[in-house]
Amino acid sequence: MAEIEESNLTDVVKRINDYFNPNVPAHSAGNATEELLVEYAPRNSIHDAFVSRGFVPEEEIRIKNGYEYWAVIISKSRTMIQRRLEEIRQEMDAKITIEGMKSPNTESAKYNTTDYLSERQREVFELAQQSGYYTWPREISASELADKLNLSKTTILEHLRKAEAKLLGPKV
Structure with missing residues (x-):
């Protein structure tokens, strides 16, 4: 938690228990992990750039080691998708890697996620x-x-x- 708080990209860090239910001890018996709510300025996220170009998150966005991992739905041609991703790369100075694409006829990723x-x-x-x-x-x-x-x-x-x-x- 200290490392997150020290980051110049982080505005506020709160323990979920403290934030949602301050009456429950943060380190209750049986808790092996601790969930955090991290608030940061939108300029430090690629979220708006994706959503404004028609990419819809299909599942929760994961953030790890300073990277955001997205599974998105978009109903456009591969050429259009590549064009929009390139716009995001330029606008946000972002490195975007595609790990896979599925056609609309392919079963949704949420069923095998x-x-x-x-x-x-x-x-x-x-x-x-x-x-x-x-x-x-x-x-x-x-x-x-x-x-x-x-x-x-x-x-x-x-x-x-x-x-x-x-x-x-x-x-x-």
Whole structure:
């Protein structure tokens, strides 16, 4: 929290418990994480540039290590999408990377999204995917993933099992 408060991009940082329910102790038994409400000037976000050009967020915008991660819906040609993204890059001096695009006939991302994973489960699962943990043969071991994240192999495997269970759904 101190690092966020010290950033010259941050206006205000509040603990969610303090903000929404000041009568509940911030460190109640069983709380493994703490949610924060971070307020910052709109000029420090790319949000308005996206929305004003017809991009509609499909899921919650994630912010990590100073980057915003968006899943958006827009009903335009690829050429028009590229043109609008280039406008945003120029206007906001932004680096924008497209990780994938789907046509309107493709099932919506919200049906196979990792939204319901904890932030740590998502981080571990996405790193595992990007690093080739799920390829055959594996390009990275659980121990190597653990080293990358400075976690134990047991913790990595626990996060992956929980993420996989959530993504695969209940037994039928």
